[in-house]
Amino acid sequence: MDIRRPSNCCCLYIRIYSTRLIKMGAQEVMMLKSSKHPCVTLSLIASMPKVFEAVQDKCITKANCKKDSKSFYIKYSFDNLQCPSLYAEDDGKSIKKPEPLPALNAMVTHGRVELLAHPLSQKYLQMKWNSYGKYIHLLNVTIYSVFLAFITCFSAQLMEHQKPITSLNITNLSHEEYIAVSKENILNVQVSHAMYVCGLAIIFYLAVNCLREVVQIYQQKVMYFMDPINLVTWLLYASALVMVAPIFGSTMYDSQFSCASLTVFLSWFNLLLLLQRFDQVGIYVVMFLEILQTLIKVLMVFSILIIAFGLAFYILLSRGEHLSFKTIPMSLVRTFSMMLGEIDFLGTYVKPFYMTNEEEKAFLPFPLPAFFILGLFMVLMPILLMNLLIGLAVGDIESVRRNAQLKRLAMQVILHTELERKLPQFLLERVDKIEIIEYPNDAKAKLGFFDSILRKWFGNPFSDDALDMVMDNGEDYVITELGKTKKKLKEITHTLEVQQQFLRLIVQKMEIKTEADDVDEGVSPSNMHQNGNSSKWTSPKIRKKLRSVLSFSNRNH
Template sequence: MVTHGRVELLAHPLSQKYLQMKWNSYGKYFHLANLLIYSIFLVFVTIYSSLMMNNIELEPGVNKSMSQYCNLGWDQLTHNLSQNHFAATNFRQDSCVERINRTTAILFCAGVIVVYILLNSMREMLQIYQQRLHYILETVNLISWVLYISALVMIVPAFRADGIITSIHYSAASIAVFLSWFRLLLFLQRFDQVGIYVVMFLEILQTLIKVLMVFSILIIAFGLAFYILLSKIIDPQPNHLSFSNIPMSLLRTFSMMLGELDVVGTYVNTYYRDRLKVPMTSFLILSVFMILMPILLMNLLIGLAVGDIESVRRNAQLKRLAMQVVLHTELERKLPHVWLQRVDKMELIEYPNEAKCKVGFCDFILRKWFSNPFTEDSAMDAISFDNNDDFINAELERQRRKLRDISRMLEQQHQLMRLIVQKMEIKTEADDVDEGISPNEIRSVVGSASAGTNRWNSPRIRNKLRAALSFNKSM
């Protein structure tokens, strides 16, 4: 059902109850335990990144002339450079060396992060051995490996004796913090109420990426055009620095697509200061850009995102159910067979009219948000998979086609009967009179016809019919 996208079968009450039985038996316990362990890792990653930024010490670097500023600390260094223009001009990145103060809290957080990454790396290796190529095609697995690698690079200064922090560690820390929280968002896909929105968000994200990949041609086209027109301006303003090279020009073009045009500062002031080299071409390309990108393309993206929301909800619900099926399948492969036989049920009795037991507020919150992705008021029930009007129209069209086929078959049979009659030279009673049948036979035929008997009782007709029957038997 998952492979062929049979969402109606997955949404059937029997399938829902079967998956619900597995979820209540063992699925929710393993998933909640996995979420709890990951939440601990997330907390320690966040705490480590915060402690790392608050425990940075400065020491003199290669540029010894700035050593008096490096010994004052980061806050005092920023204040002094803002007051001293000469020092700010001569200050470089290598003027001071940044070191992390290796406190007990930082070392403890780094140790917990290392233990978690080692255990999960072993689990990921086992999944690679089991799933092989399918493992590589999953985007979540790629995100996990990037998260683990960036987290390890982030905590390297905590285990070094000198504790030096470079730009690589800053980049790794930012990536690790972002991916760790984004991974938490992916964990919420399996839960009720919130999971459907997460999957819908990812569906729209995929559509957005596909559209942007197609229309990136326009971004490159306008970016190169703006680079040629605005990169070599005499006495440039700060607005023109974003067009000084091709990568920055492409980035500025993308931001302009979102509405940050800054027409007055970038074009109008430059035009009235007589610094714009080709005003007509510049304003022409800007006008075309404003029509195509902020108006046309942005409205297209919004329409694709929210236009077919029912289809997005249907695909999202299918993915949620498919994830439940994959979760139970993987767990059944890893859990002992004896334990699975104990928790599985051969039959499940449902009492729809039975009054539900009352639960407390905490139990209600846990059940509604984190326990069961198969609630009775689930979003699957609210989705109409088959439109009634479309179903009726399709059924009517099918009946019309069937009637046309029947009419065509009757016409063919009628033509065949006419050919058979012509081939066998079967004639009517009027034709037999011309061939010399006596009037007495005609009277007997007419009398028998008036009495309700068969009108095909002429001797000549009976002989011809008898010959036809013998011919059919010989065939």
């Protein structure tokens, strides 16, 4: 072999490399690196998930005894999920701390549902959750619930503790003067001690969390601003600060009440987002957010129709003393409410057309175009667009339901990734485990009181029942592929039978004899040998088949 040729050099290199891989052990192979992937585990997850699934199967070992025995155990080894090669040293210089949970994050990135739902990955996440995840997350939810209680109490006190309205002769006041006096009395708030306590607690919480958000901005850089939840959080903090700050001064402002309403809404909405981490209630929150994203996208497109009808109604009805269409912004809002079914056909169109209400001066300046645009609006917006939105919502719920297991596990991976970025390394080394040995039949392995409460009210994030619904989408795919394979096998079998019959016909026409003659049922071998000219093609059964093939070929011609 000429090694100077490139093809021969390549073959020689492949042979040498294959021989080295065969001589290496399993752990040595998993420690290999490449220019594209710093770890073999990440390469297998990205390119060969079936191979890595086999690796996961090898990492689970069971005791060689009866399954109902108390000494029966299951051993889970997490070496390949932790990617130890990422922590190795290169030329005496240690590599910087890698991304937490690299294997599980790669599964989420590439959408490897079967790998995430594998018992080894489930047990690895469960180990993380039991070690520190559930305590930190429940502590975070508890602290936020206290903050939410202070926000709600402060808002309620802001509206209840008002000084009595100054007695004035309102009959002599104009409408504008009455509004000004009423606002002045509303802003004259009597600050109580409970408001001071709530305000100080809110400011302390805002200061601590603002520092935490600044640290996240430093760590995540531009990616921090890509998450809309972070923007909602900053809006909550800003509105809460504007709501609380004026009580420490001597003057109240209109913006305080406006920000109070915004703060109450965002704080309770943020509590809904925190519930995503739990199993039973979190999937509904995920569905809600997915449908919200779809709704925003569709409304951004079809807002063109809202503007079109809003401007048309403004031109046709604004000069007819209709207050809801008096200005362009009010006309757009009224058009949006009409899309939901609030058309008010009798009050807006019928009565002004017949001028039956003499107290009101509303009328239709252009009745025919108004009724034409209204009919067009009824067909396009409440009927067509609303049904389109309902159809998209139902379709999204079905897709979210099929991918519920992946989304739930992905949320757990993201939670533990964020926690491991913030926790110190020595604490992670203390709680992290390379392997776990479980005794399923041991009475001491039962759930404690705290875990039983979590499972009852929020669901166990790693329940065994969840594994049954892992591959709904995957099972449908397998069933579909099996059906296609069966159909192809039937077609191939039919084609082979036809070809075999044609080959027999060709052999008969060419009078080819074979040594191994087929003996038909009812014909003895002695009779076959007595007739020298007989062959397997003279049997009645074969001749019957040949006649059917000939008749079939004649019909085709």
